[in-house]
Amino acid sequence: MEKFDVAIVGGGSAGLAALKQLSNLGKQAVLLESGKAIGSKSISGGILYSKKPKHGRAYNVEDVYGQEFVTEAPLERSITKYILHATSNEKVFSIDLSSAHSYQTNFAYSVLMNKLNTWFAKQAGESAEKYGGGIIPGVHVQSIEWNNGATIVETNELERFQVKAIIAADGVNSEIAELTGARQKFVPEELYQGAKVIIKLPEQIMEQRFNISENDGAAHLFSGDIAQRHIGGGFLYTNRDTISLGGVYHYDSLLEKVVEPYELINKLILNPMVREFVKDEVPQKEEIDKTLPKEEQLRIRFAVSKLIRTWQDLRQSYYSTSGTEDLIKSGKYKTREEIVARLDMIRKDLSSKYRTRFITDYVELEYSAKLVPDGKRCRMKKPNHKNVLFVGDAAGRGIFVGPRIEGINVGIDDAVRAANAISRSLDRNNFDYEYLGGFYAHSVDESPYTRDMKQIDKDYLKIFLNATKDIPKDIIGSRYSMIFKLMSSETFRGLAVGFANILGYDRLLPILESEETYSKVPIELAEKLGKRLTSDYRPSIPSIAERVSKLKYDDDTVSHIKVNKPTSEFMKKMVLLCPTKCYSIEDNQVVLQHEGCIECGTCAPETQWRHPRGEKGISYQYG
Amino acid sequence: MESSRLKISVIIKLEPDFSEGNVSYNSDGTLNRAETKSILGPHSAVASMAALHAKVMHGADVSVGTMGPPIAEQALQQSQLLCDADELHLYSDRIFAGADTLATAEVLRTGIDKMHDGEKSDIVFSGHRASDGETGQTGPQTAWKLGYPFFGNVIDFSVDVENRLARVTRLVPIQGLYDVIEEIEAPLPIFITIHPSYKPTFTTVSQRLSFFKCQKEARDRAALYKNYLKTFTAQTLGVDPKLVGLPGSPTIVYRVEKIPRAKTSRMAEIIEGSNQDQIRAVAKKITDMIKVKEI
Known part of the structure; x- marks a missing residue:
């Protein structure tokens, strides 16, 4: 051996x-x-x-x-902006938490x-x-x-x-x-479920939109109605030429009010602020004339796809400093103007010859999900x-x-x-x-x-409280105003944190991590103090089937998951909670189709859960 | 002991890329060689993988050789990427043109003798057959010229380096029956043509580590393949001009027949609509087809 x-x-x-x-x-x-x-x-x-x-x-x-x-x-990107948004319908109230984000931080990169x-x-x-x-x-x-x-x-x-x-x-x-x-296996009380989509957005458009310089980036967190009364929230991080957008929700709160993870993402995308963040110019193919000969239809289909691909790639390079440099270095184009001219030409070709329309929408690249351990509870x-x-x-x-x-x-x-x-x-x-x-x-x-x-770090808390000091305390609710008053005073904060830490996280968590904190208070904040935002396009959100169809798998012939009790209440909830809809109900029994599994482990508490054998299962392209 | 290191040689061929989208035909149905890209033949690739297997298992020295036009060095590069070759040989001379399998074998035999600083190869690998010629003769004829015992259709092999013994597993097709698996032990040197179904397996941690190491080395080497490349002409190779090229080829091509194009039985249809509808339509098509077949 x-x-x-x-x-x-x-x-x-x-x-x-x-x-x-x-x-x-x-x-x-x-x-x-x-x-x-x-x-x-x-x-x-x-x-x-x-x-x-x-x-x-x-x-x-x-x-x-x-x-x-x-x-x-x-x-x-180096994340230099960290902003929390409270949402309610079209209203958004924002709090800049960049100082809390940079607390004891050398650097933070998306x-x-x-x-x-x-x-x-x-x-x-x-x-x-x-x-x-x-x-x-x-x-x-x-x-x-x-x-x-x-x-x-x-x-x-x-x-x-x-x-x-x-x-x-x-x-x-x-x-x-x-x-x-x-x-023991982690139980729902100890876990979060996170789901995310990667969205395409050209570099310089991103920099302009998020008001960031070439290498810097922004993080936006969301709470309020987008959480649909769950404990957790949404996030948006800027990458180089993509955006990571998703939600992280406490697993037991999802079990209590069962909802599909992608619906939470969809809700976030529909928020007017997010809609404006992710929007881009997207070519939309026109239906091909069915009366044309079959070969001609095929030819058009390929020609359109090729032109669109060329337009997208070139545009991606055009909106990136290094991309443009590379194009000019390669000798294909002499100046930026030449690239613009070429882009215009392809665009004109597409719209005049093939009636392709250029609409405002957004482009998703990859959908993913994972469980996240809550170290406070399960380390x-x-x-x-x-x-x-x-x-x-x-x-x-x-x-x-x-x-x-x-x-x-x-x-x-x-x-x-x-x-x-x-x-x-x-x-x-x-x-x-x-x-x-x-x-x-x-x-x-x-x-x-x-x-x-x-335990609570009182210095971090101080910075956090400073960032939120302008919020009228009556909104924060009777439940917290006392805590806030105590914490805002230099003398009392030490005592209060000390006392809180004696109580321990175990007893504090139900107060801190509640529907009130993650949903009700932010909604009230947004309603009373928020700005009304508008976004005049409707994003075409892909269905879960479309999202899964973009993922890369090497399916195993045997399932890596075995359901213990196909009739249990927990398993029935998996029909909605599984991020890729691997479960369905037939004859009152929960049935698994492992082929779409992205190995998040959401169903693990009541299944015999293994990772697939070597090389099998999901292969993420972005992650 | 360095001298006991296995010496592996591989003979390969640059072939037209017959994969979809890459191949181009003239209007008379013959291959348009100018338009069709050439690559390392798929069977040559399998032979290269077998050489890498030997290298990973025993730390062998690997040399790869091919006869062809100067552009054939691309095939050598692609082979090196697969087998981490220590040496690449290109036998290229106008007088080699028009060679049949026997004349090719003569060039390859002479080349193999020059590999490994003139030391004798322990195992020579070749592909099953070429995808353009399809004769499957060059391998066996080279073996015959080298005077090496020949094993065709090999699906697995192992080497006892110390005792200089090879054990090969080969498929023996028996007409009208299933293939029979034959296991043979033979003293080195031997000549092996690898069956296309061959797949190298590495089952221990050390083998996998060594495999990845070789792969990485192969990538580095193939990027600078010219450093490993030696090109030979008829003269520098020292072959007898009467035995190579057209003069050395006893084969007479009497007639070439075109394979009649198979009648198209496939009809592609694109189903439009949303996902659910599409699936329903496809499912209906399939069930309809099954019904027709059943009748």
């Missing part, structure tokens, strides 16, 4: 950071990823933070990959996980190779066995092999956690089991505090701590529970992120 020092299960940003850090320390590690390629199954909101906490140390992405991360990694993880994998893979390790995609870990002191990894694809320690970075639906019995108190260390989503670690949403950086911090702990064990050849796991658990406990999952 082959032997390796460390196995890392899962090639997301946490697993890759663990591999890179172990290689930085000169240790051998093998990373196994079930997707066809690294990044194909990773999605996030997403913003990647680098933090500088006042107390304790956070291990940041640049600590792992070096300073060149900022200059070389495929980052989208990212697309597929691109970013591919870059991470290149760095980590090359480093790991030097020590006899590396990355193996297309391999799904099936079980872990402990036999006479040996730890044996079994996969669907490869021969069994032996390791000294394991890092489980297999995400929120961690199979390693379940297989080893390290923790593993002991993120270790025997010689297995859990990191990131697998350990239930994500930060959701009001408008503060962080996950990728938390996973990276965990990964560094896990790698450091294993490196220390390798040096001493000591993998005892306390020496390895105990050390790691202690290190994680000391992480500033863990503190943020446990």
Whole structure:
């Protein structure tokens, strides 16, 4: 049997950071990823933070990959604006939270996980190779066995092999956690469900519309009627030439008032502010004359598609500084004016020859969904089991505090701590529970992120309150006015936060995270203080079938999910809550069609849920 | 020990790209060679993959050779991308033109003798057949000229490097019956033509790691393939002009017959409408068709 020092299960940003850090320390590690390629199954909101906490140390992405991360990694935009909007019908009231966003922050970039993880994998893979390790995609870990002191990894694809320690970075639906019995499956109270669409928008149009400079970006958060009385809200992040738009909602609030995840996105898109944010000029094909000969119809169909594609690509380049430069460098065009002339010509061709219309609409590229662990509720108190260390989503670690949403950086911090702990064990050849796991658990406990999952940070609260100080307190409701008064006073804030922290998050959360906070108060704010916005086009929102049809799958012949009880109330709710409508009801029984599954794990609480075998299932293009 | 390292040679061919959208025909139905792009033949690609398999499993040295016009170096590059070749040979000379399989085999045989610094190859791989010629003769004839035992239709192989033994699994088609699988052990050197169904598998962590490493190296090398390329003329190769090109080709093409174009039995129809309607219409078409068939 082959032997390796460390196995890392899962090639997301946490697993890759663990591999890179172990290689930085000169240790051998093998990373196994079930997707066809690294990044194909990773999605996030997403913003990647680098933090500088006042107390304790956070291990940041640049600590792992070096300073060149900022200059070389495929980052989208540096998020410098962070704005919260309260919505009610056509009214929107906005609060600038940029100061809260930049609190203890070195940088924050919007990212697309597929691109970013591919870059991470290149760095980590090359480093790991030097020590006899590396990355193996297309391999799904099936079980872990402990036999006479040996730890044996079994996969669907490869021969069994032996390791000294394991890092489980297999995400929120961690199979390693379940297989080893390290923790129970997460329950809806501990989770959020996030769904997102990627929307196309040319670079310079984006910069103008969001009032941002060439490399900067904006984040917009939404609460109020768009939440449809759920706990959570919407988000919009600007990428380089795309927008990430979605919603994150507490899973138990979705179970209580069942709604399709894409309907929540649709509601957000229909908000006049969002509608204006995402709009673009979109060519609309005219029906082809059916009386024409079949061959002629085909010819027209292809000609139109080709012209539209050319127009879109050229326009995309035209609205990007680097794109225009590249076009001129390639010698195809001499000046910007030439590009404009060509664009006009294609446009004229399309409208005169083929009666193509150019309308105001928006363009969706990719739909995705995932579960997000609420670290306040579900972080593993002991993120270790025997010689297995859990990191990131697998350990239930994500930060959701009001408008503060962080996950990728938390996973990276965990990964560094896990790698450091294993490196220390390798040096001493000591993998005892306390020496390895105990050390790691202690290190994680000391992480500033863990503190943020446990208690309120009064300095953050102060900044947040400052940003909202102009809001008349009577709107915020009798429930909060007392808290606000206390918190607004310098002397009382320390006492109040201290008292709140003694009470603990457990008791505070039902007050802080309620329909009142996420829906009622914002609606009232918008109604009373909001500006009325208008948008005079109607976005043609794709159906869920159209959204799913754009996704790339390699379907397995057997289902990776088995329904436990097809008649349970929970499973019946899956018919609506599954983001890709994999469930339907036949004869009062819930029936699964696994082919459209995007592996979010929403149905996991009452199913036997596995990731698909190696290379199978969804492959995201953006993530 | 360096001398015990396996020496693998592959012979490949640049062929017209017969994939949809790339192939172009003259009005008389013959292939329009000028308009049709040429690529590494699909069977040559499979042979290249077999060489990579040997490289991953045993750390072999791989050389690839082809006879053809200067443009055939593209096929060598594409093959290098697949098999991480250490050496590329192009045998290109006007006097090679008009060669039949035997004359081609003579050039290839001479070329293979020059591979690996003149050391003998342990295994030579070739494709099943070329997609343009379809004779399937060049491989066996080269084997015969080299004096190597020949194995055709090989779907799997393994090598015991220490004892210099190869074990090959091959399909033996028996007319009117299913293919029979035959497993043969033979001392090296041997000549193998790879069956198109061959798919290399890597089942251990080390093999996968080594496979990815080779793939990465192959990408780097193929980007600079000219650094690995040696071009030979008839003279530098040292072949007997009487044995190559037209003079070396005993084959006489008596007549070429066009394959009659099959009657079109497929009719494409585009169904318009919203998703639900489209699916309903397609489903109806299919059920109607099944009904017709049943009658």
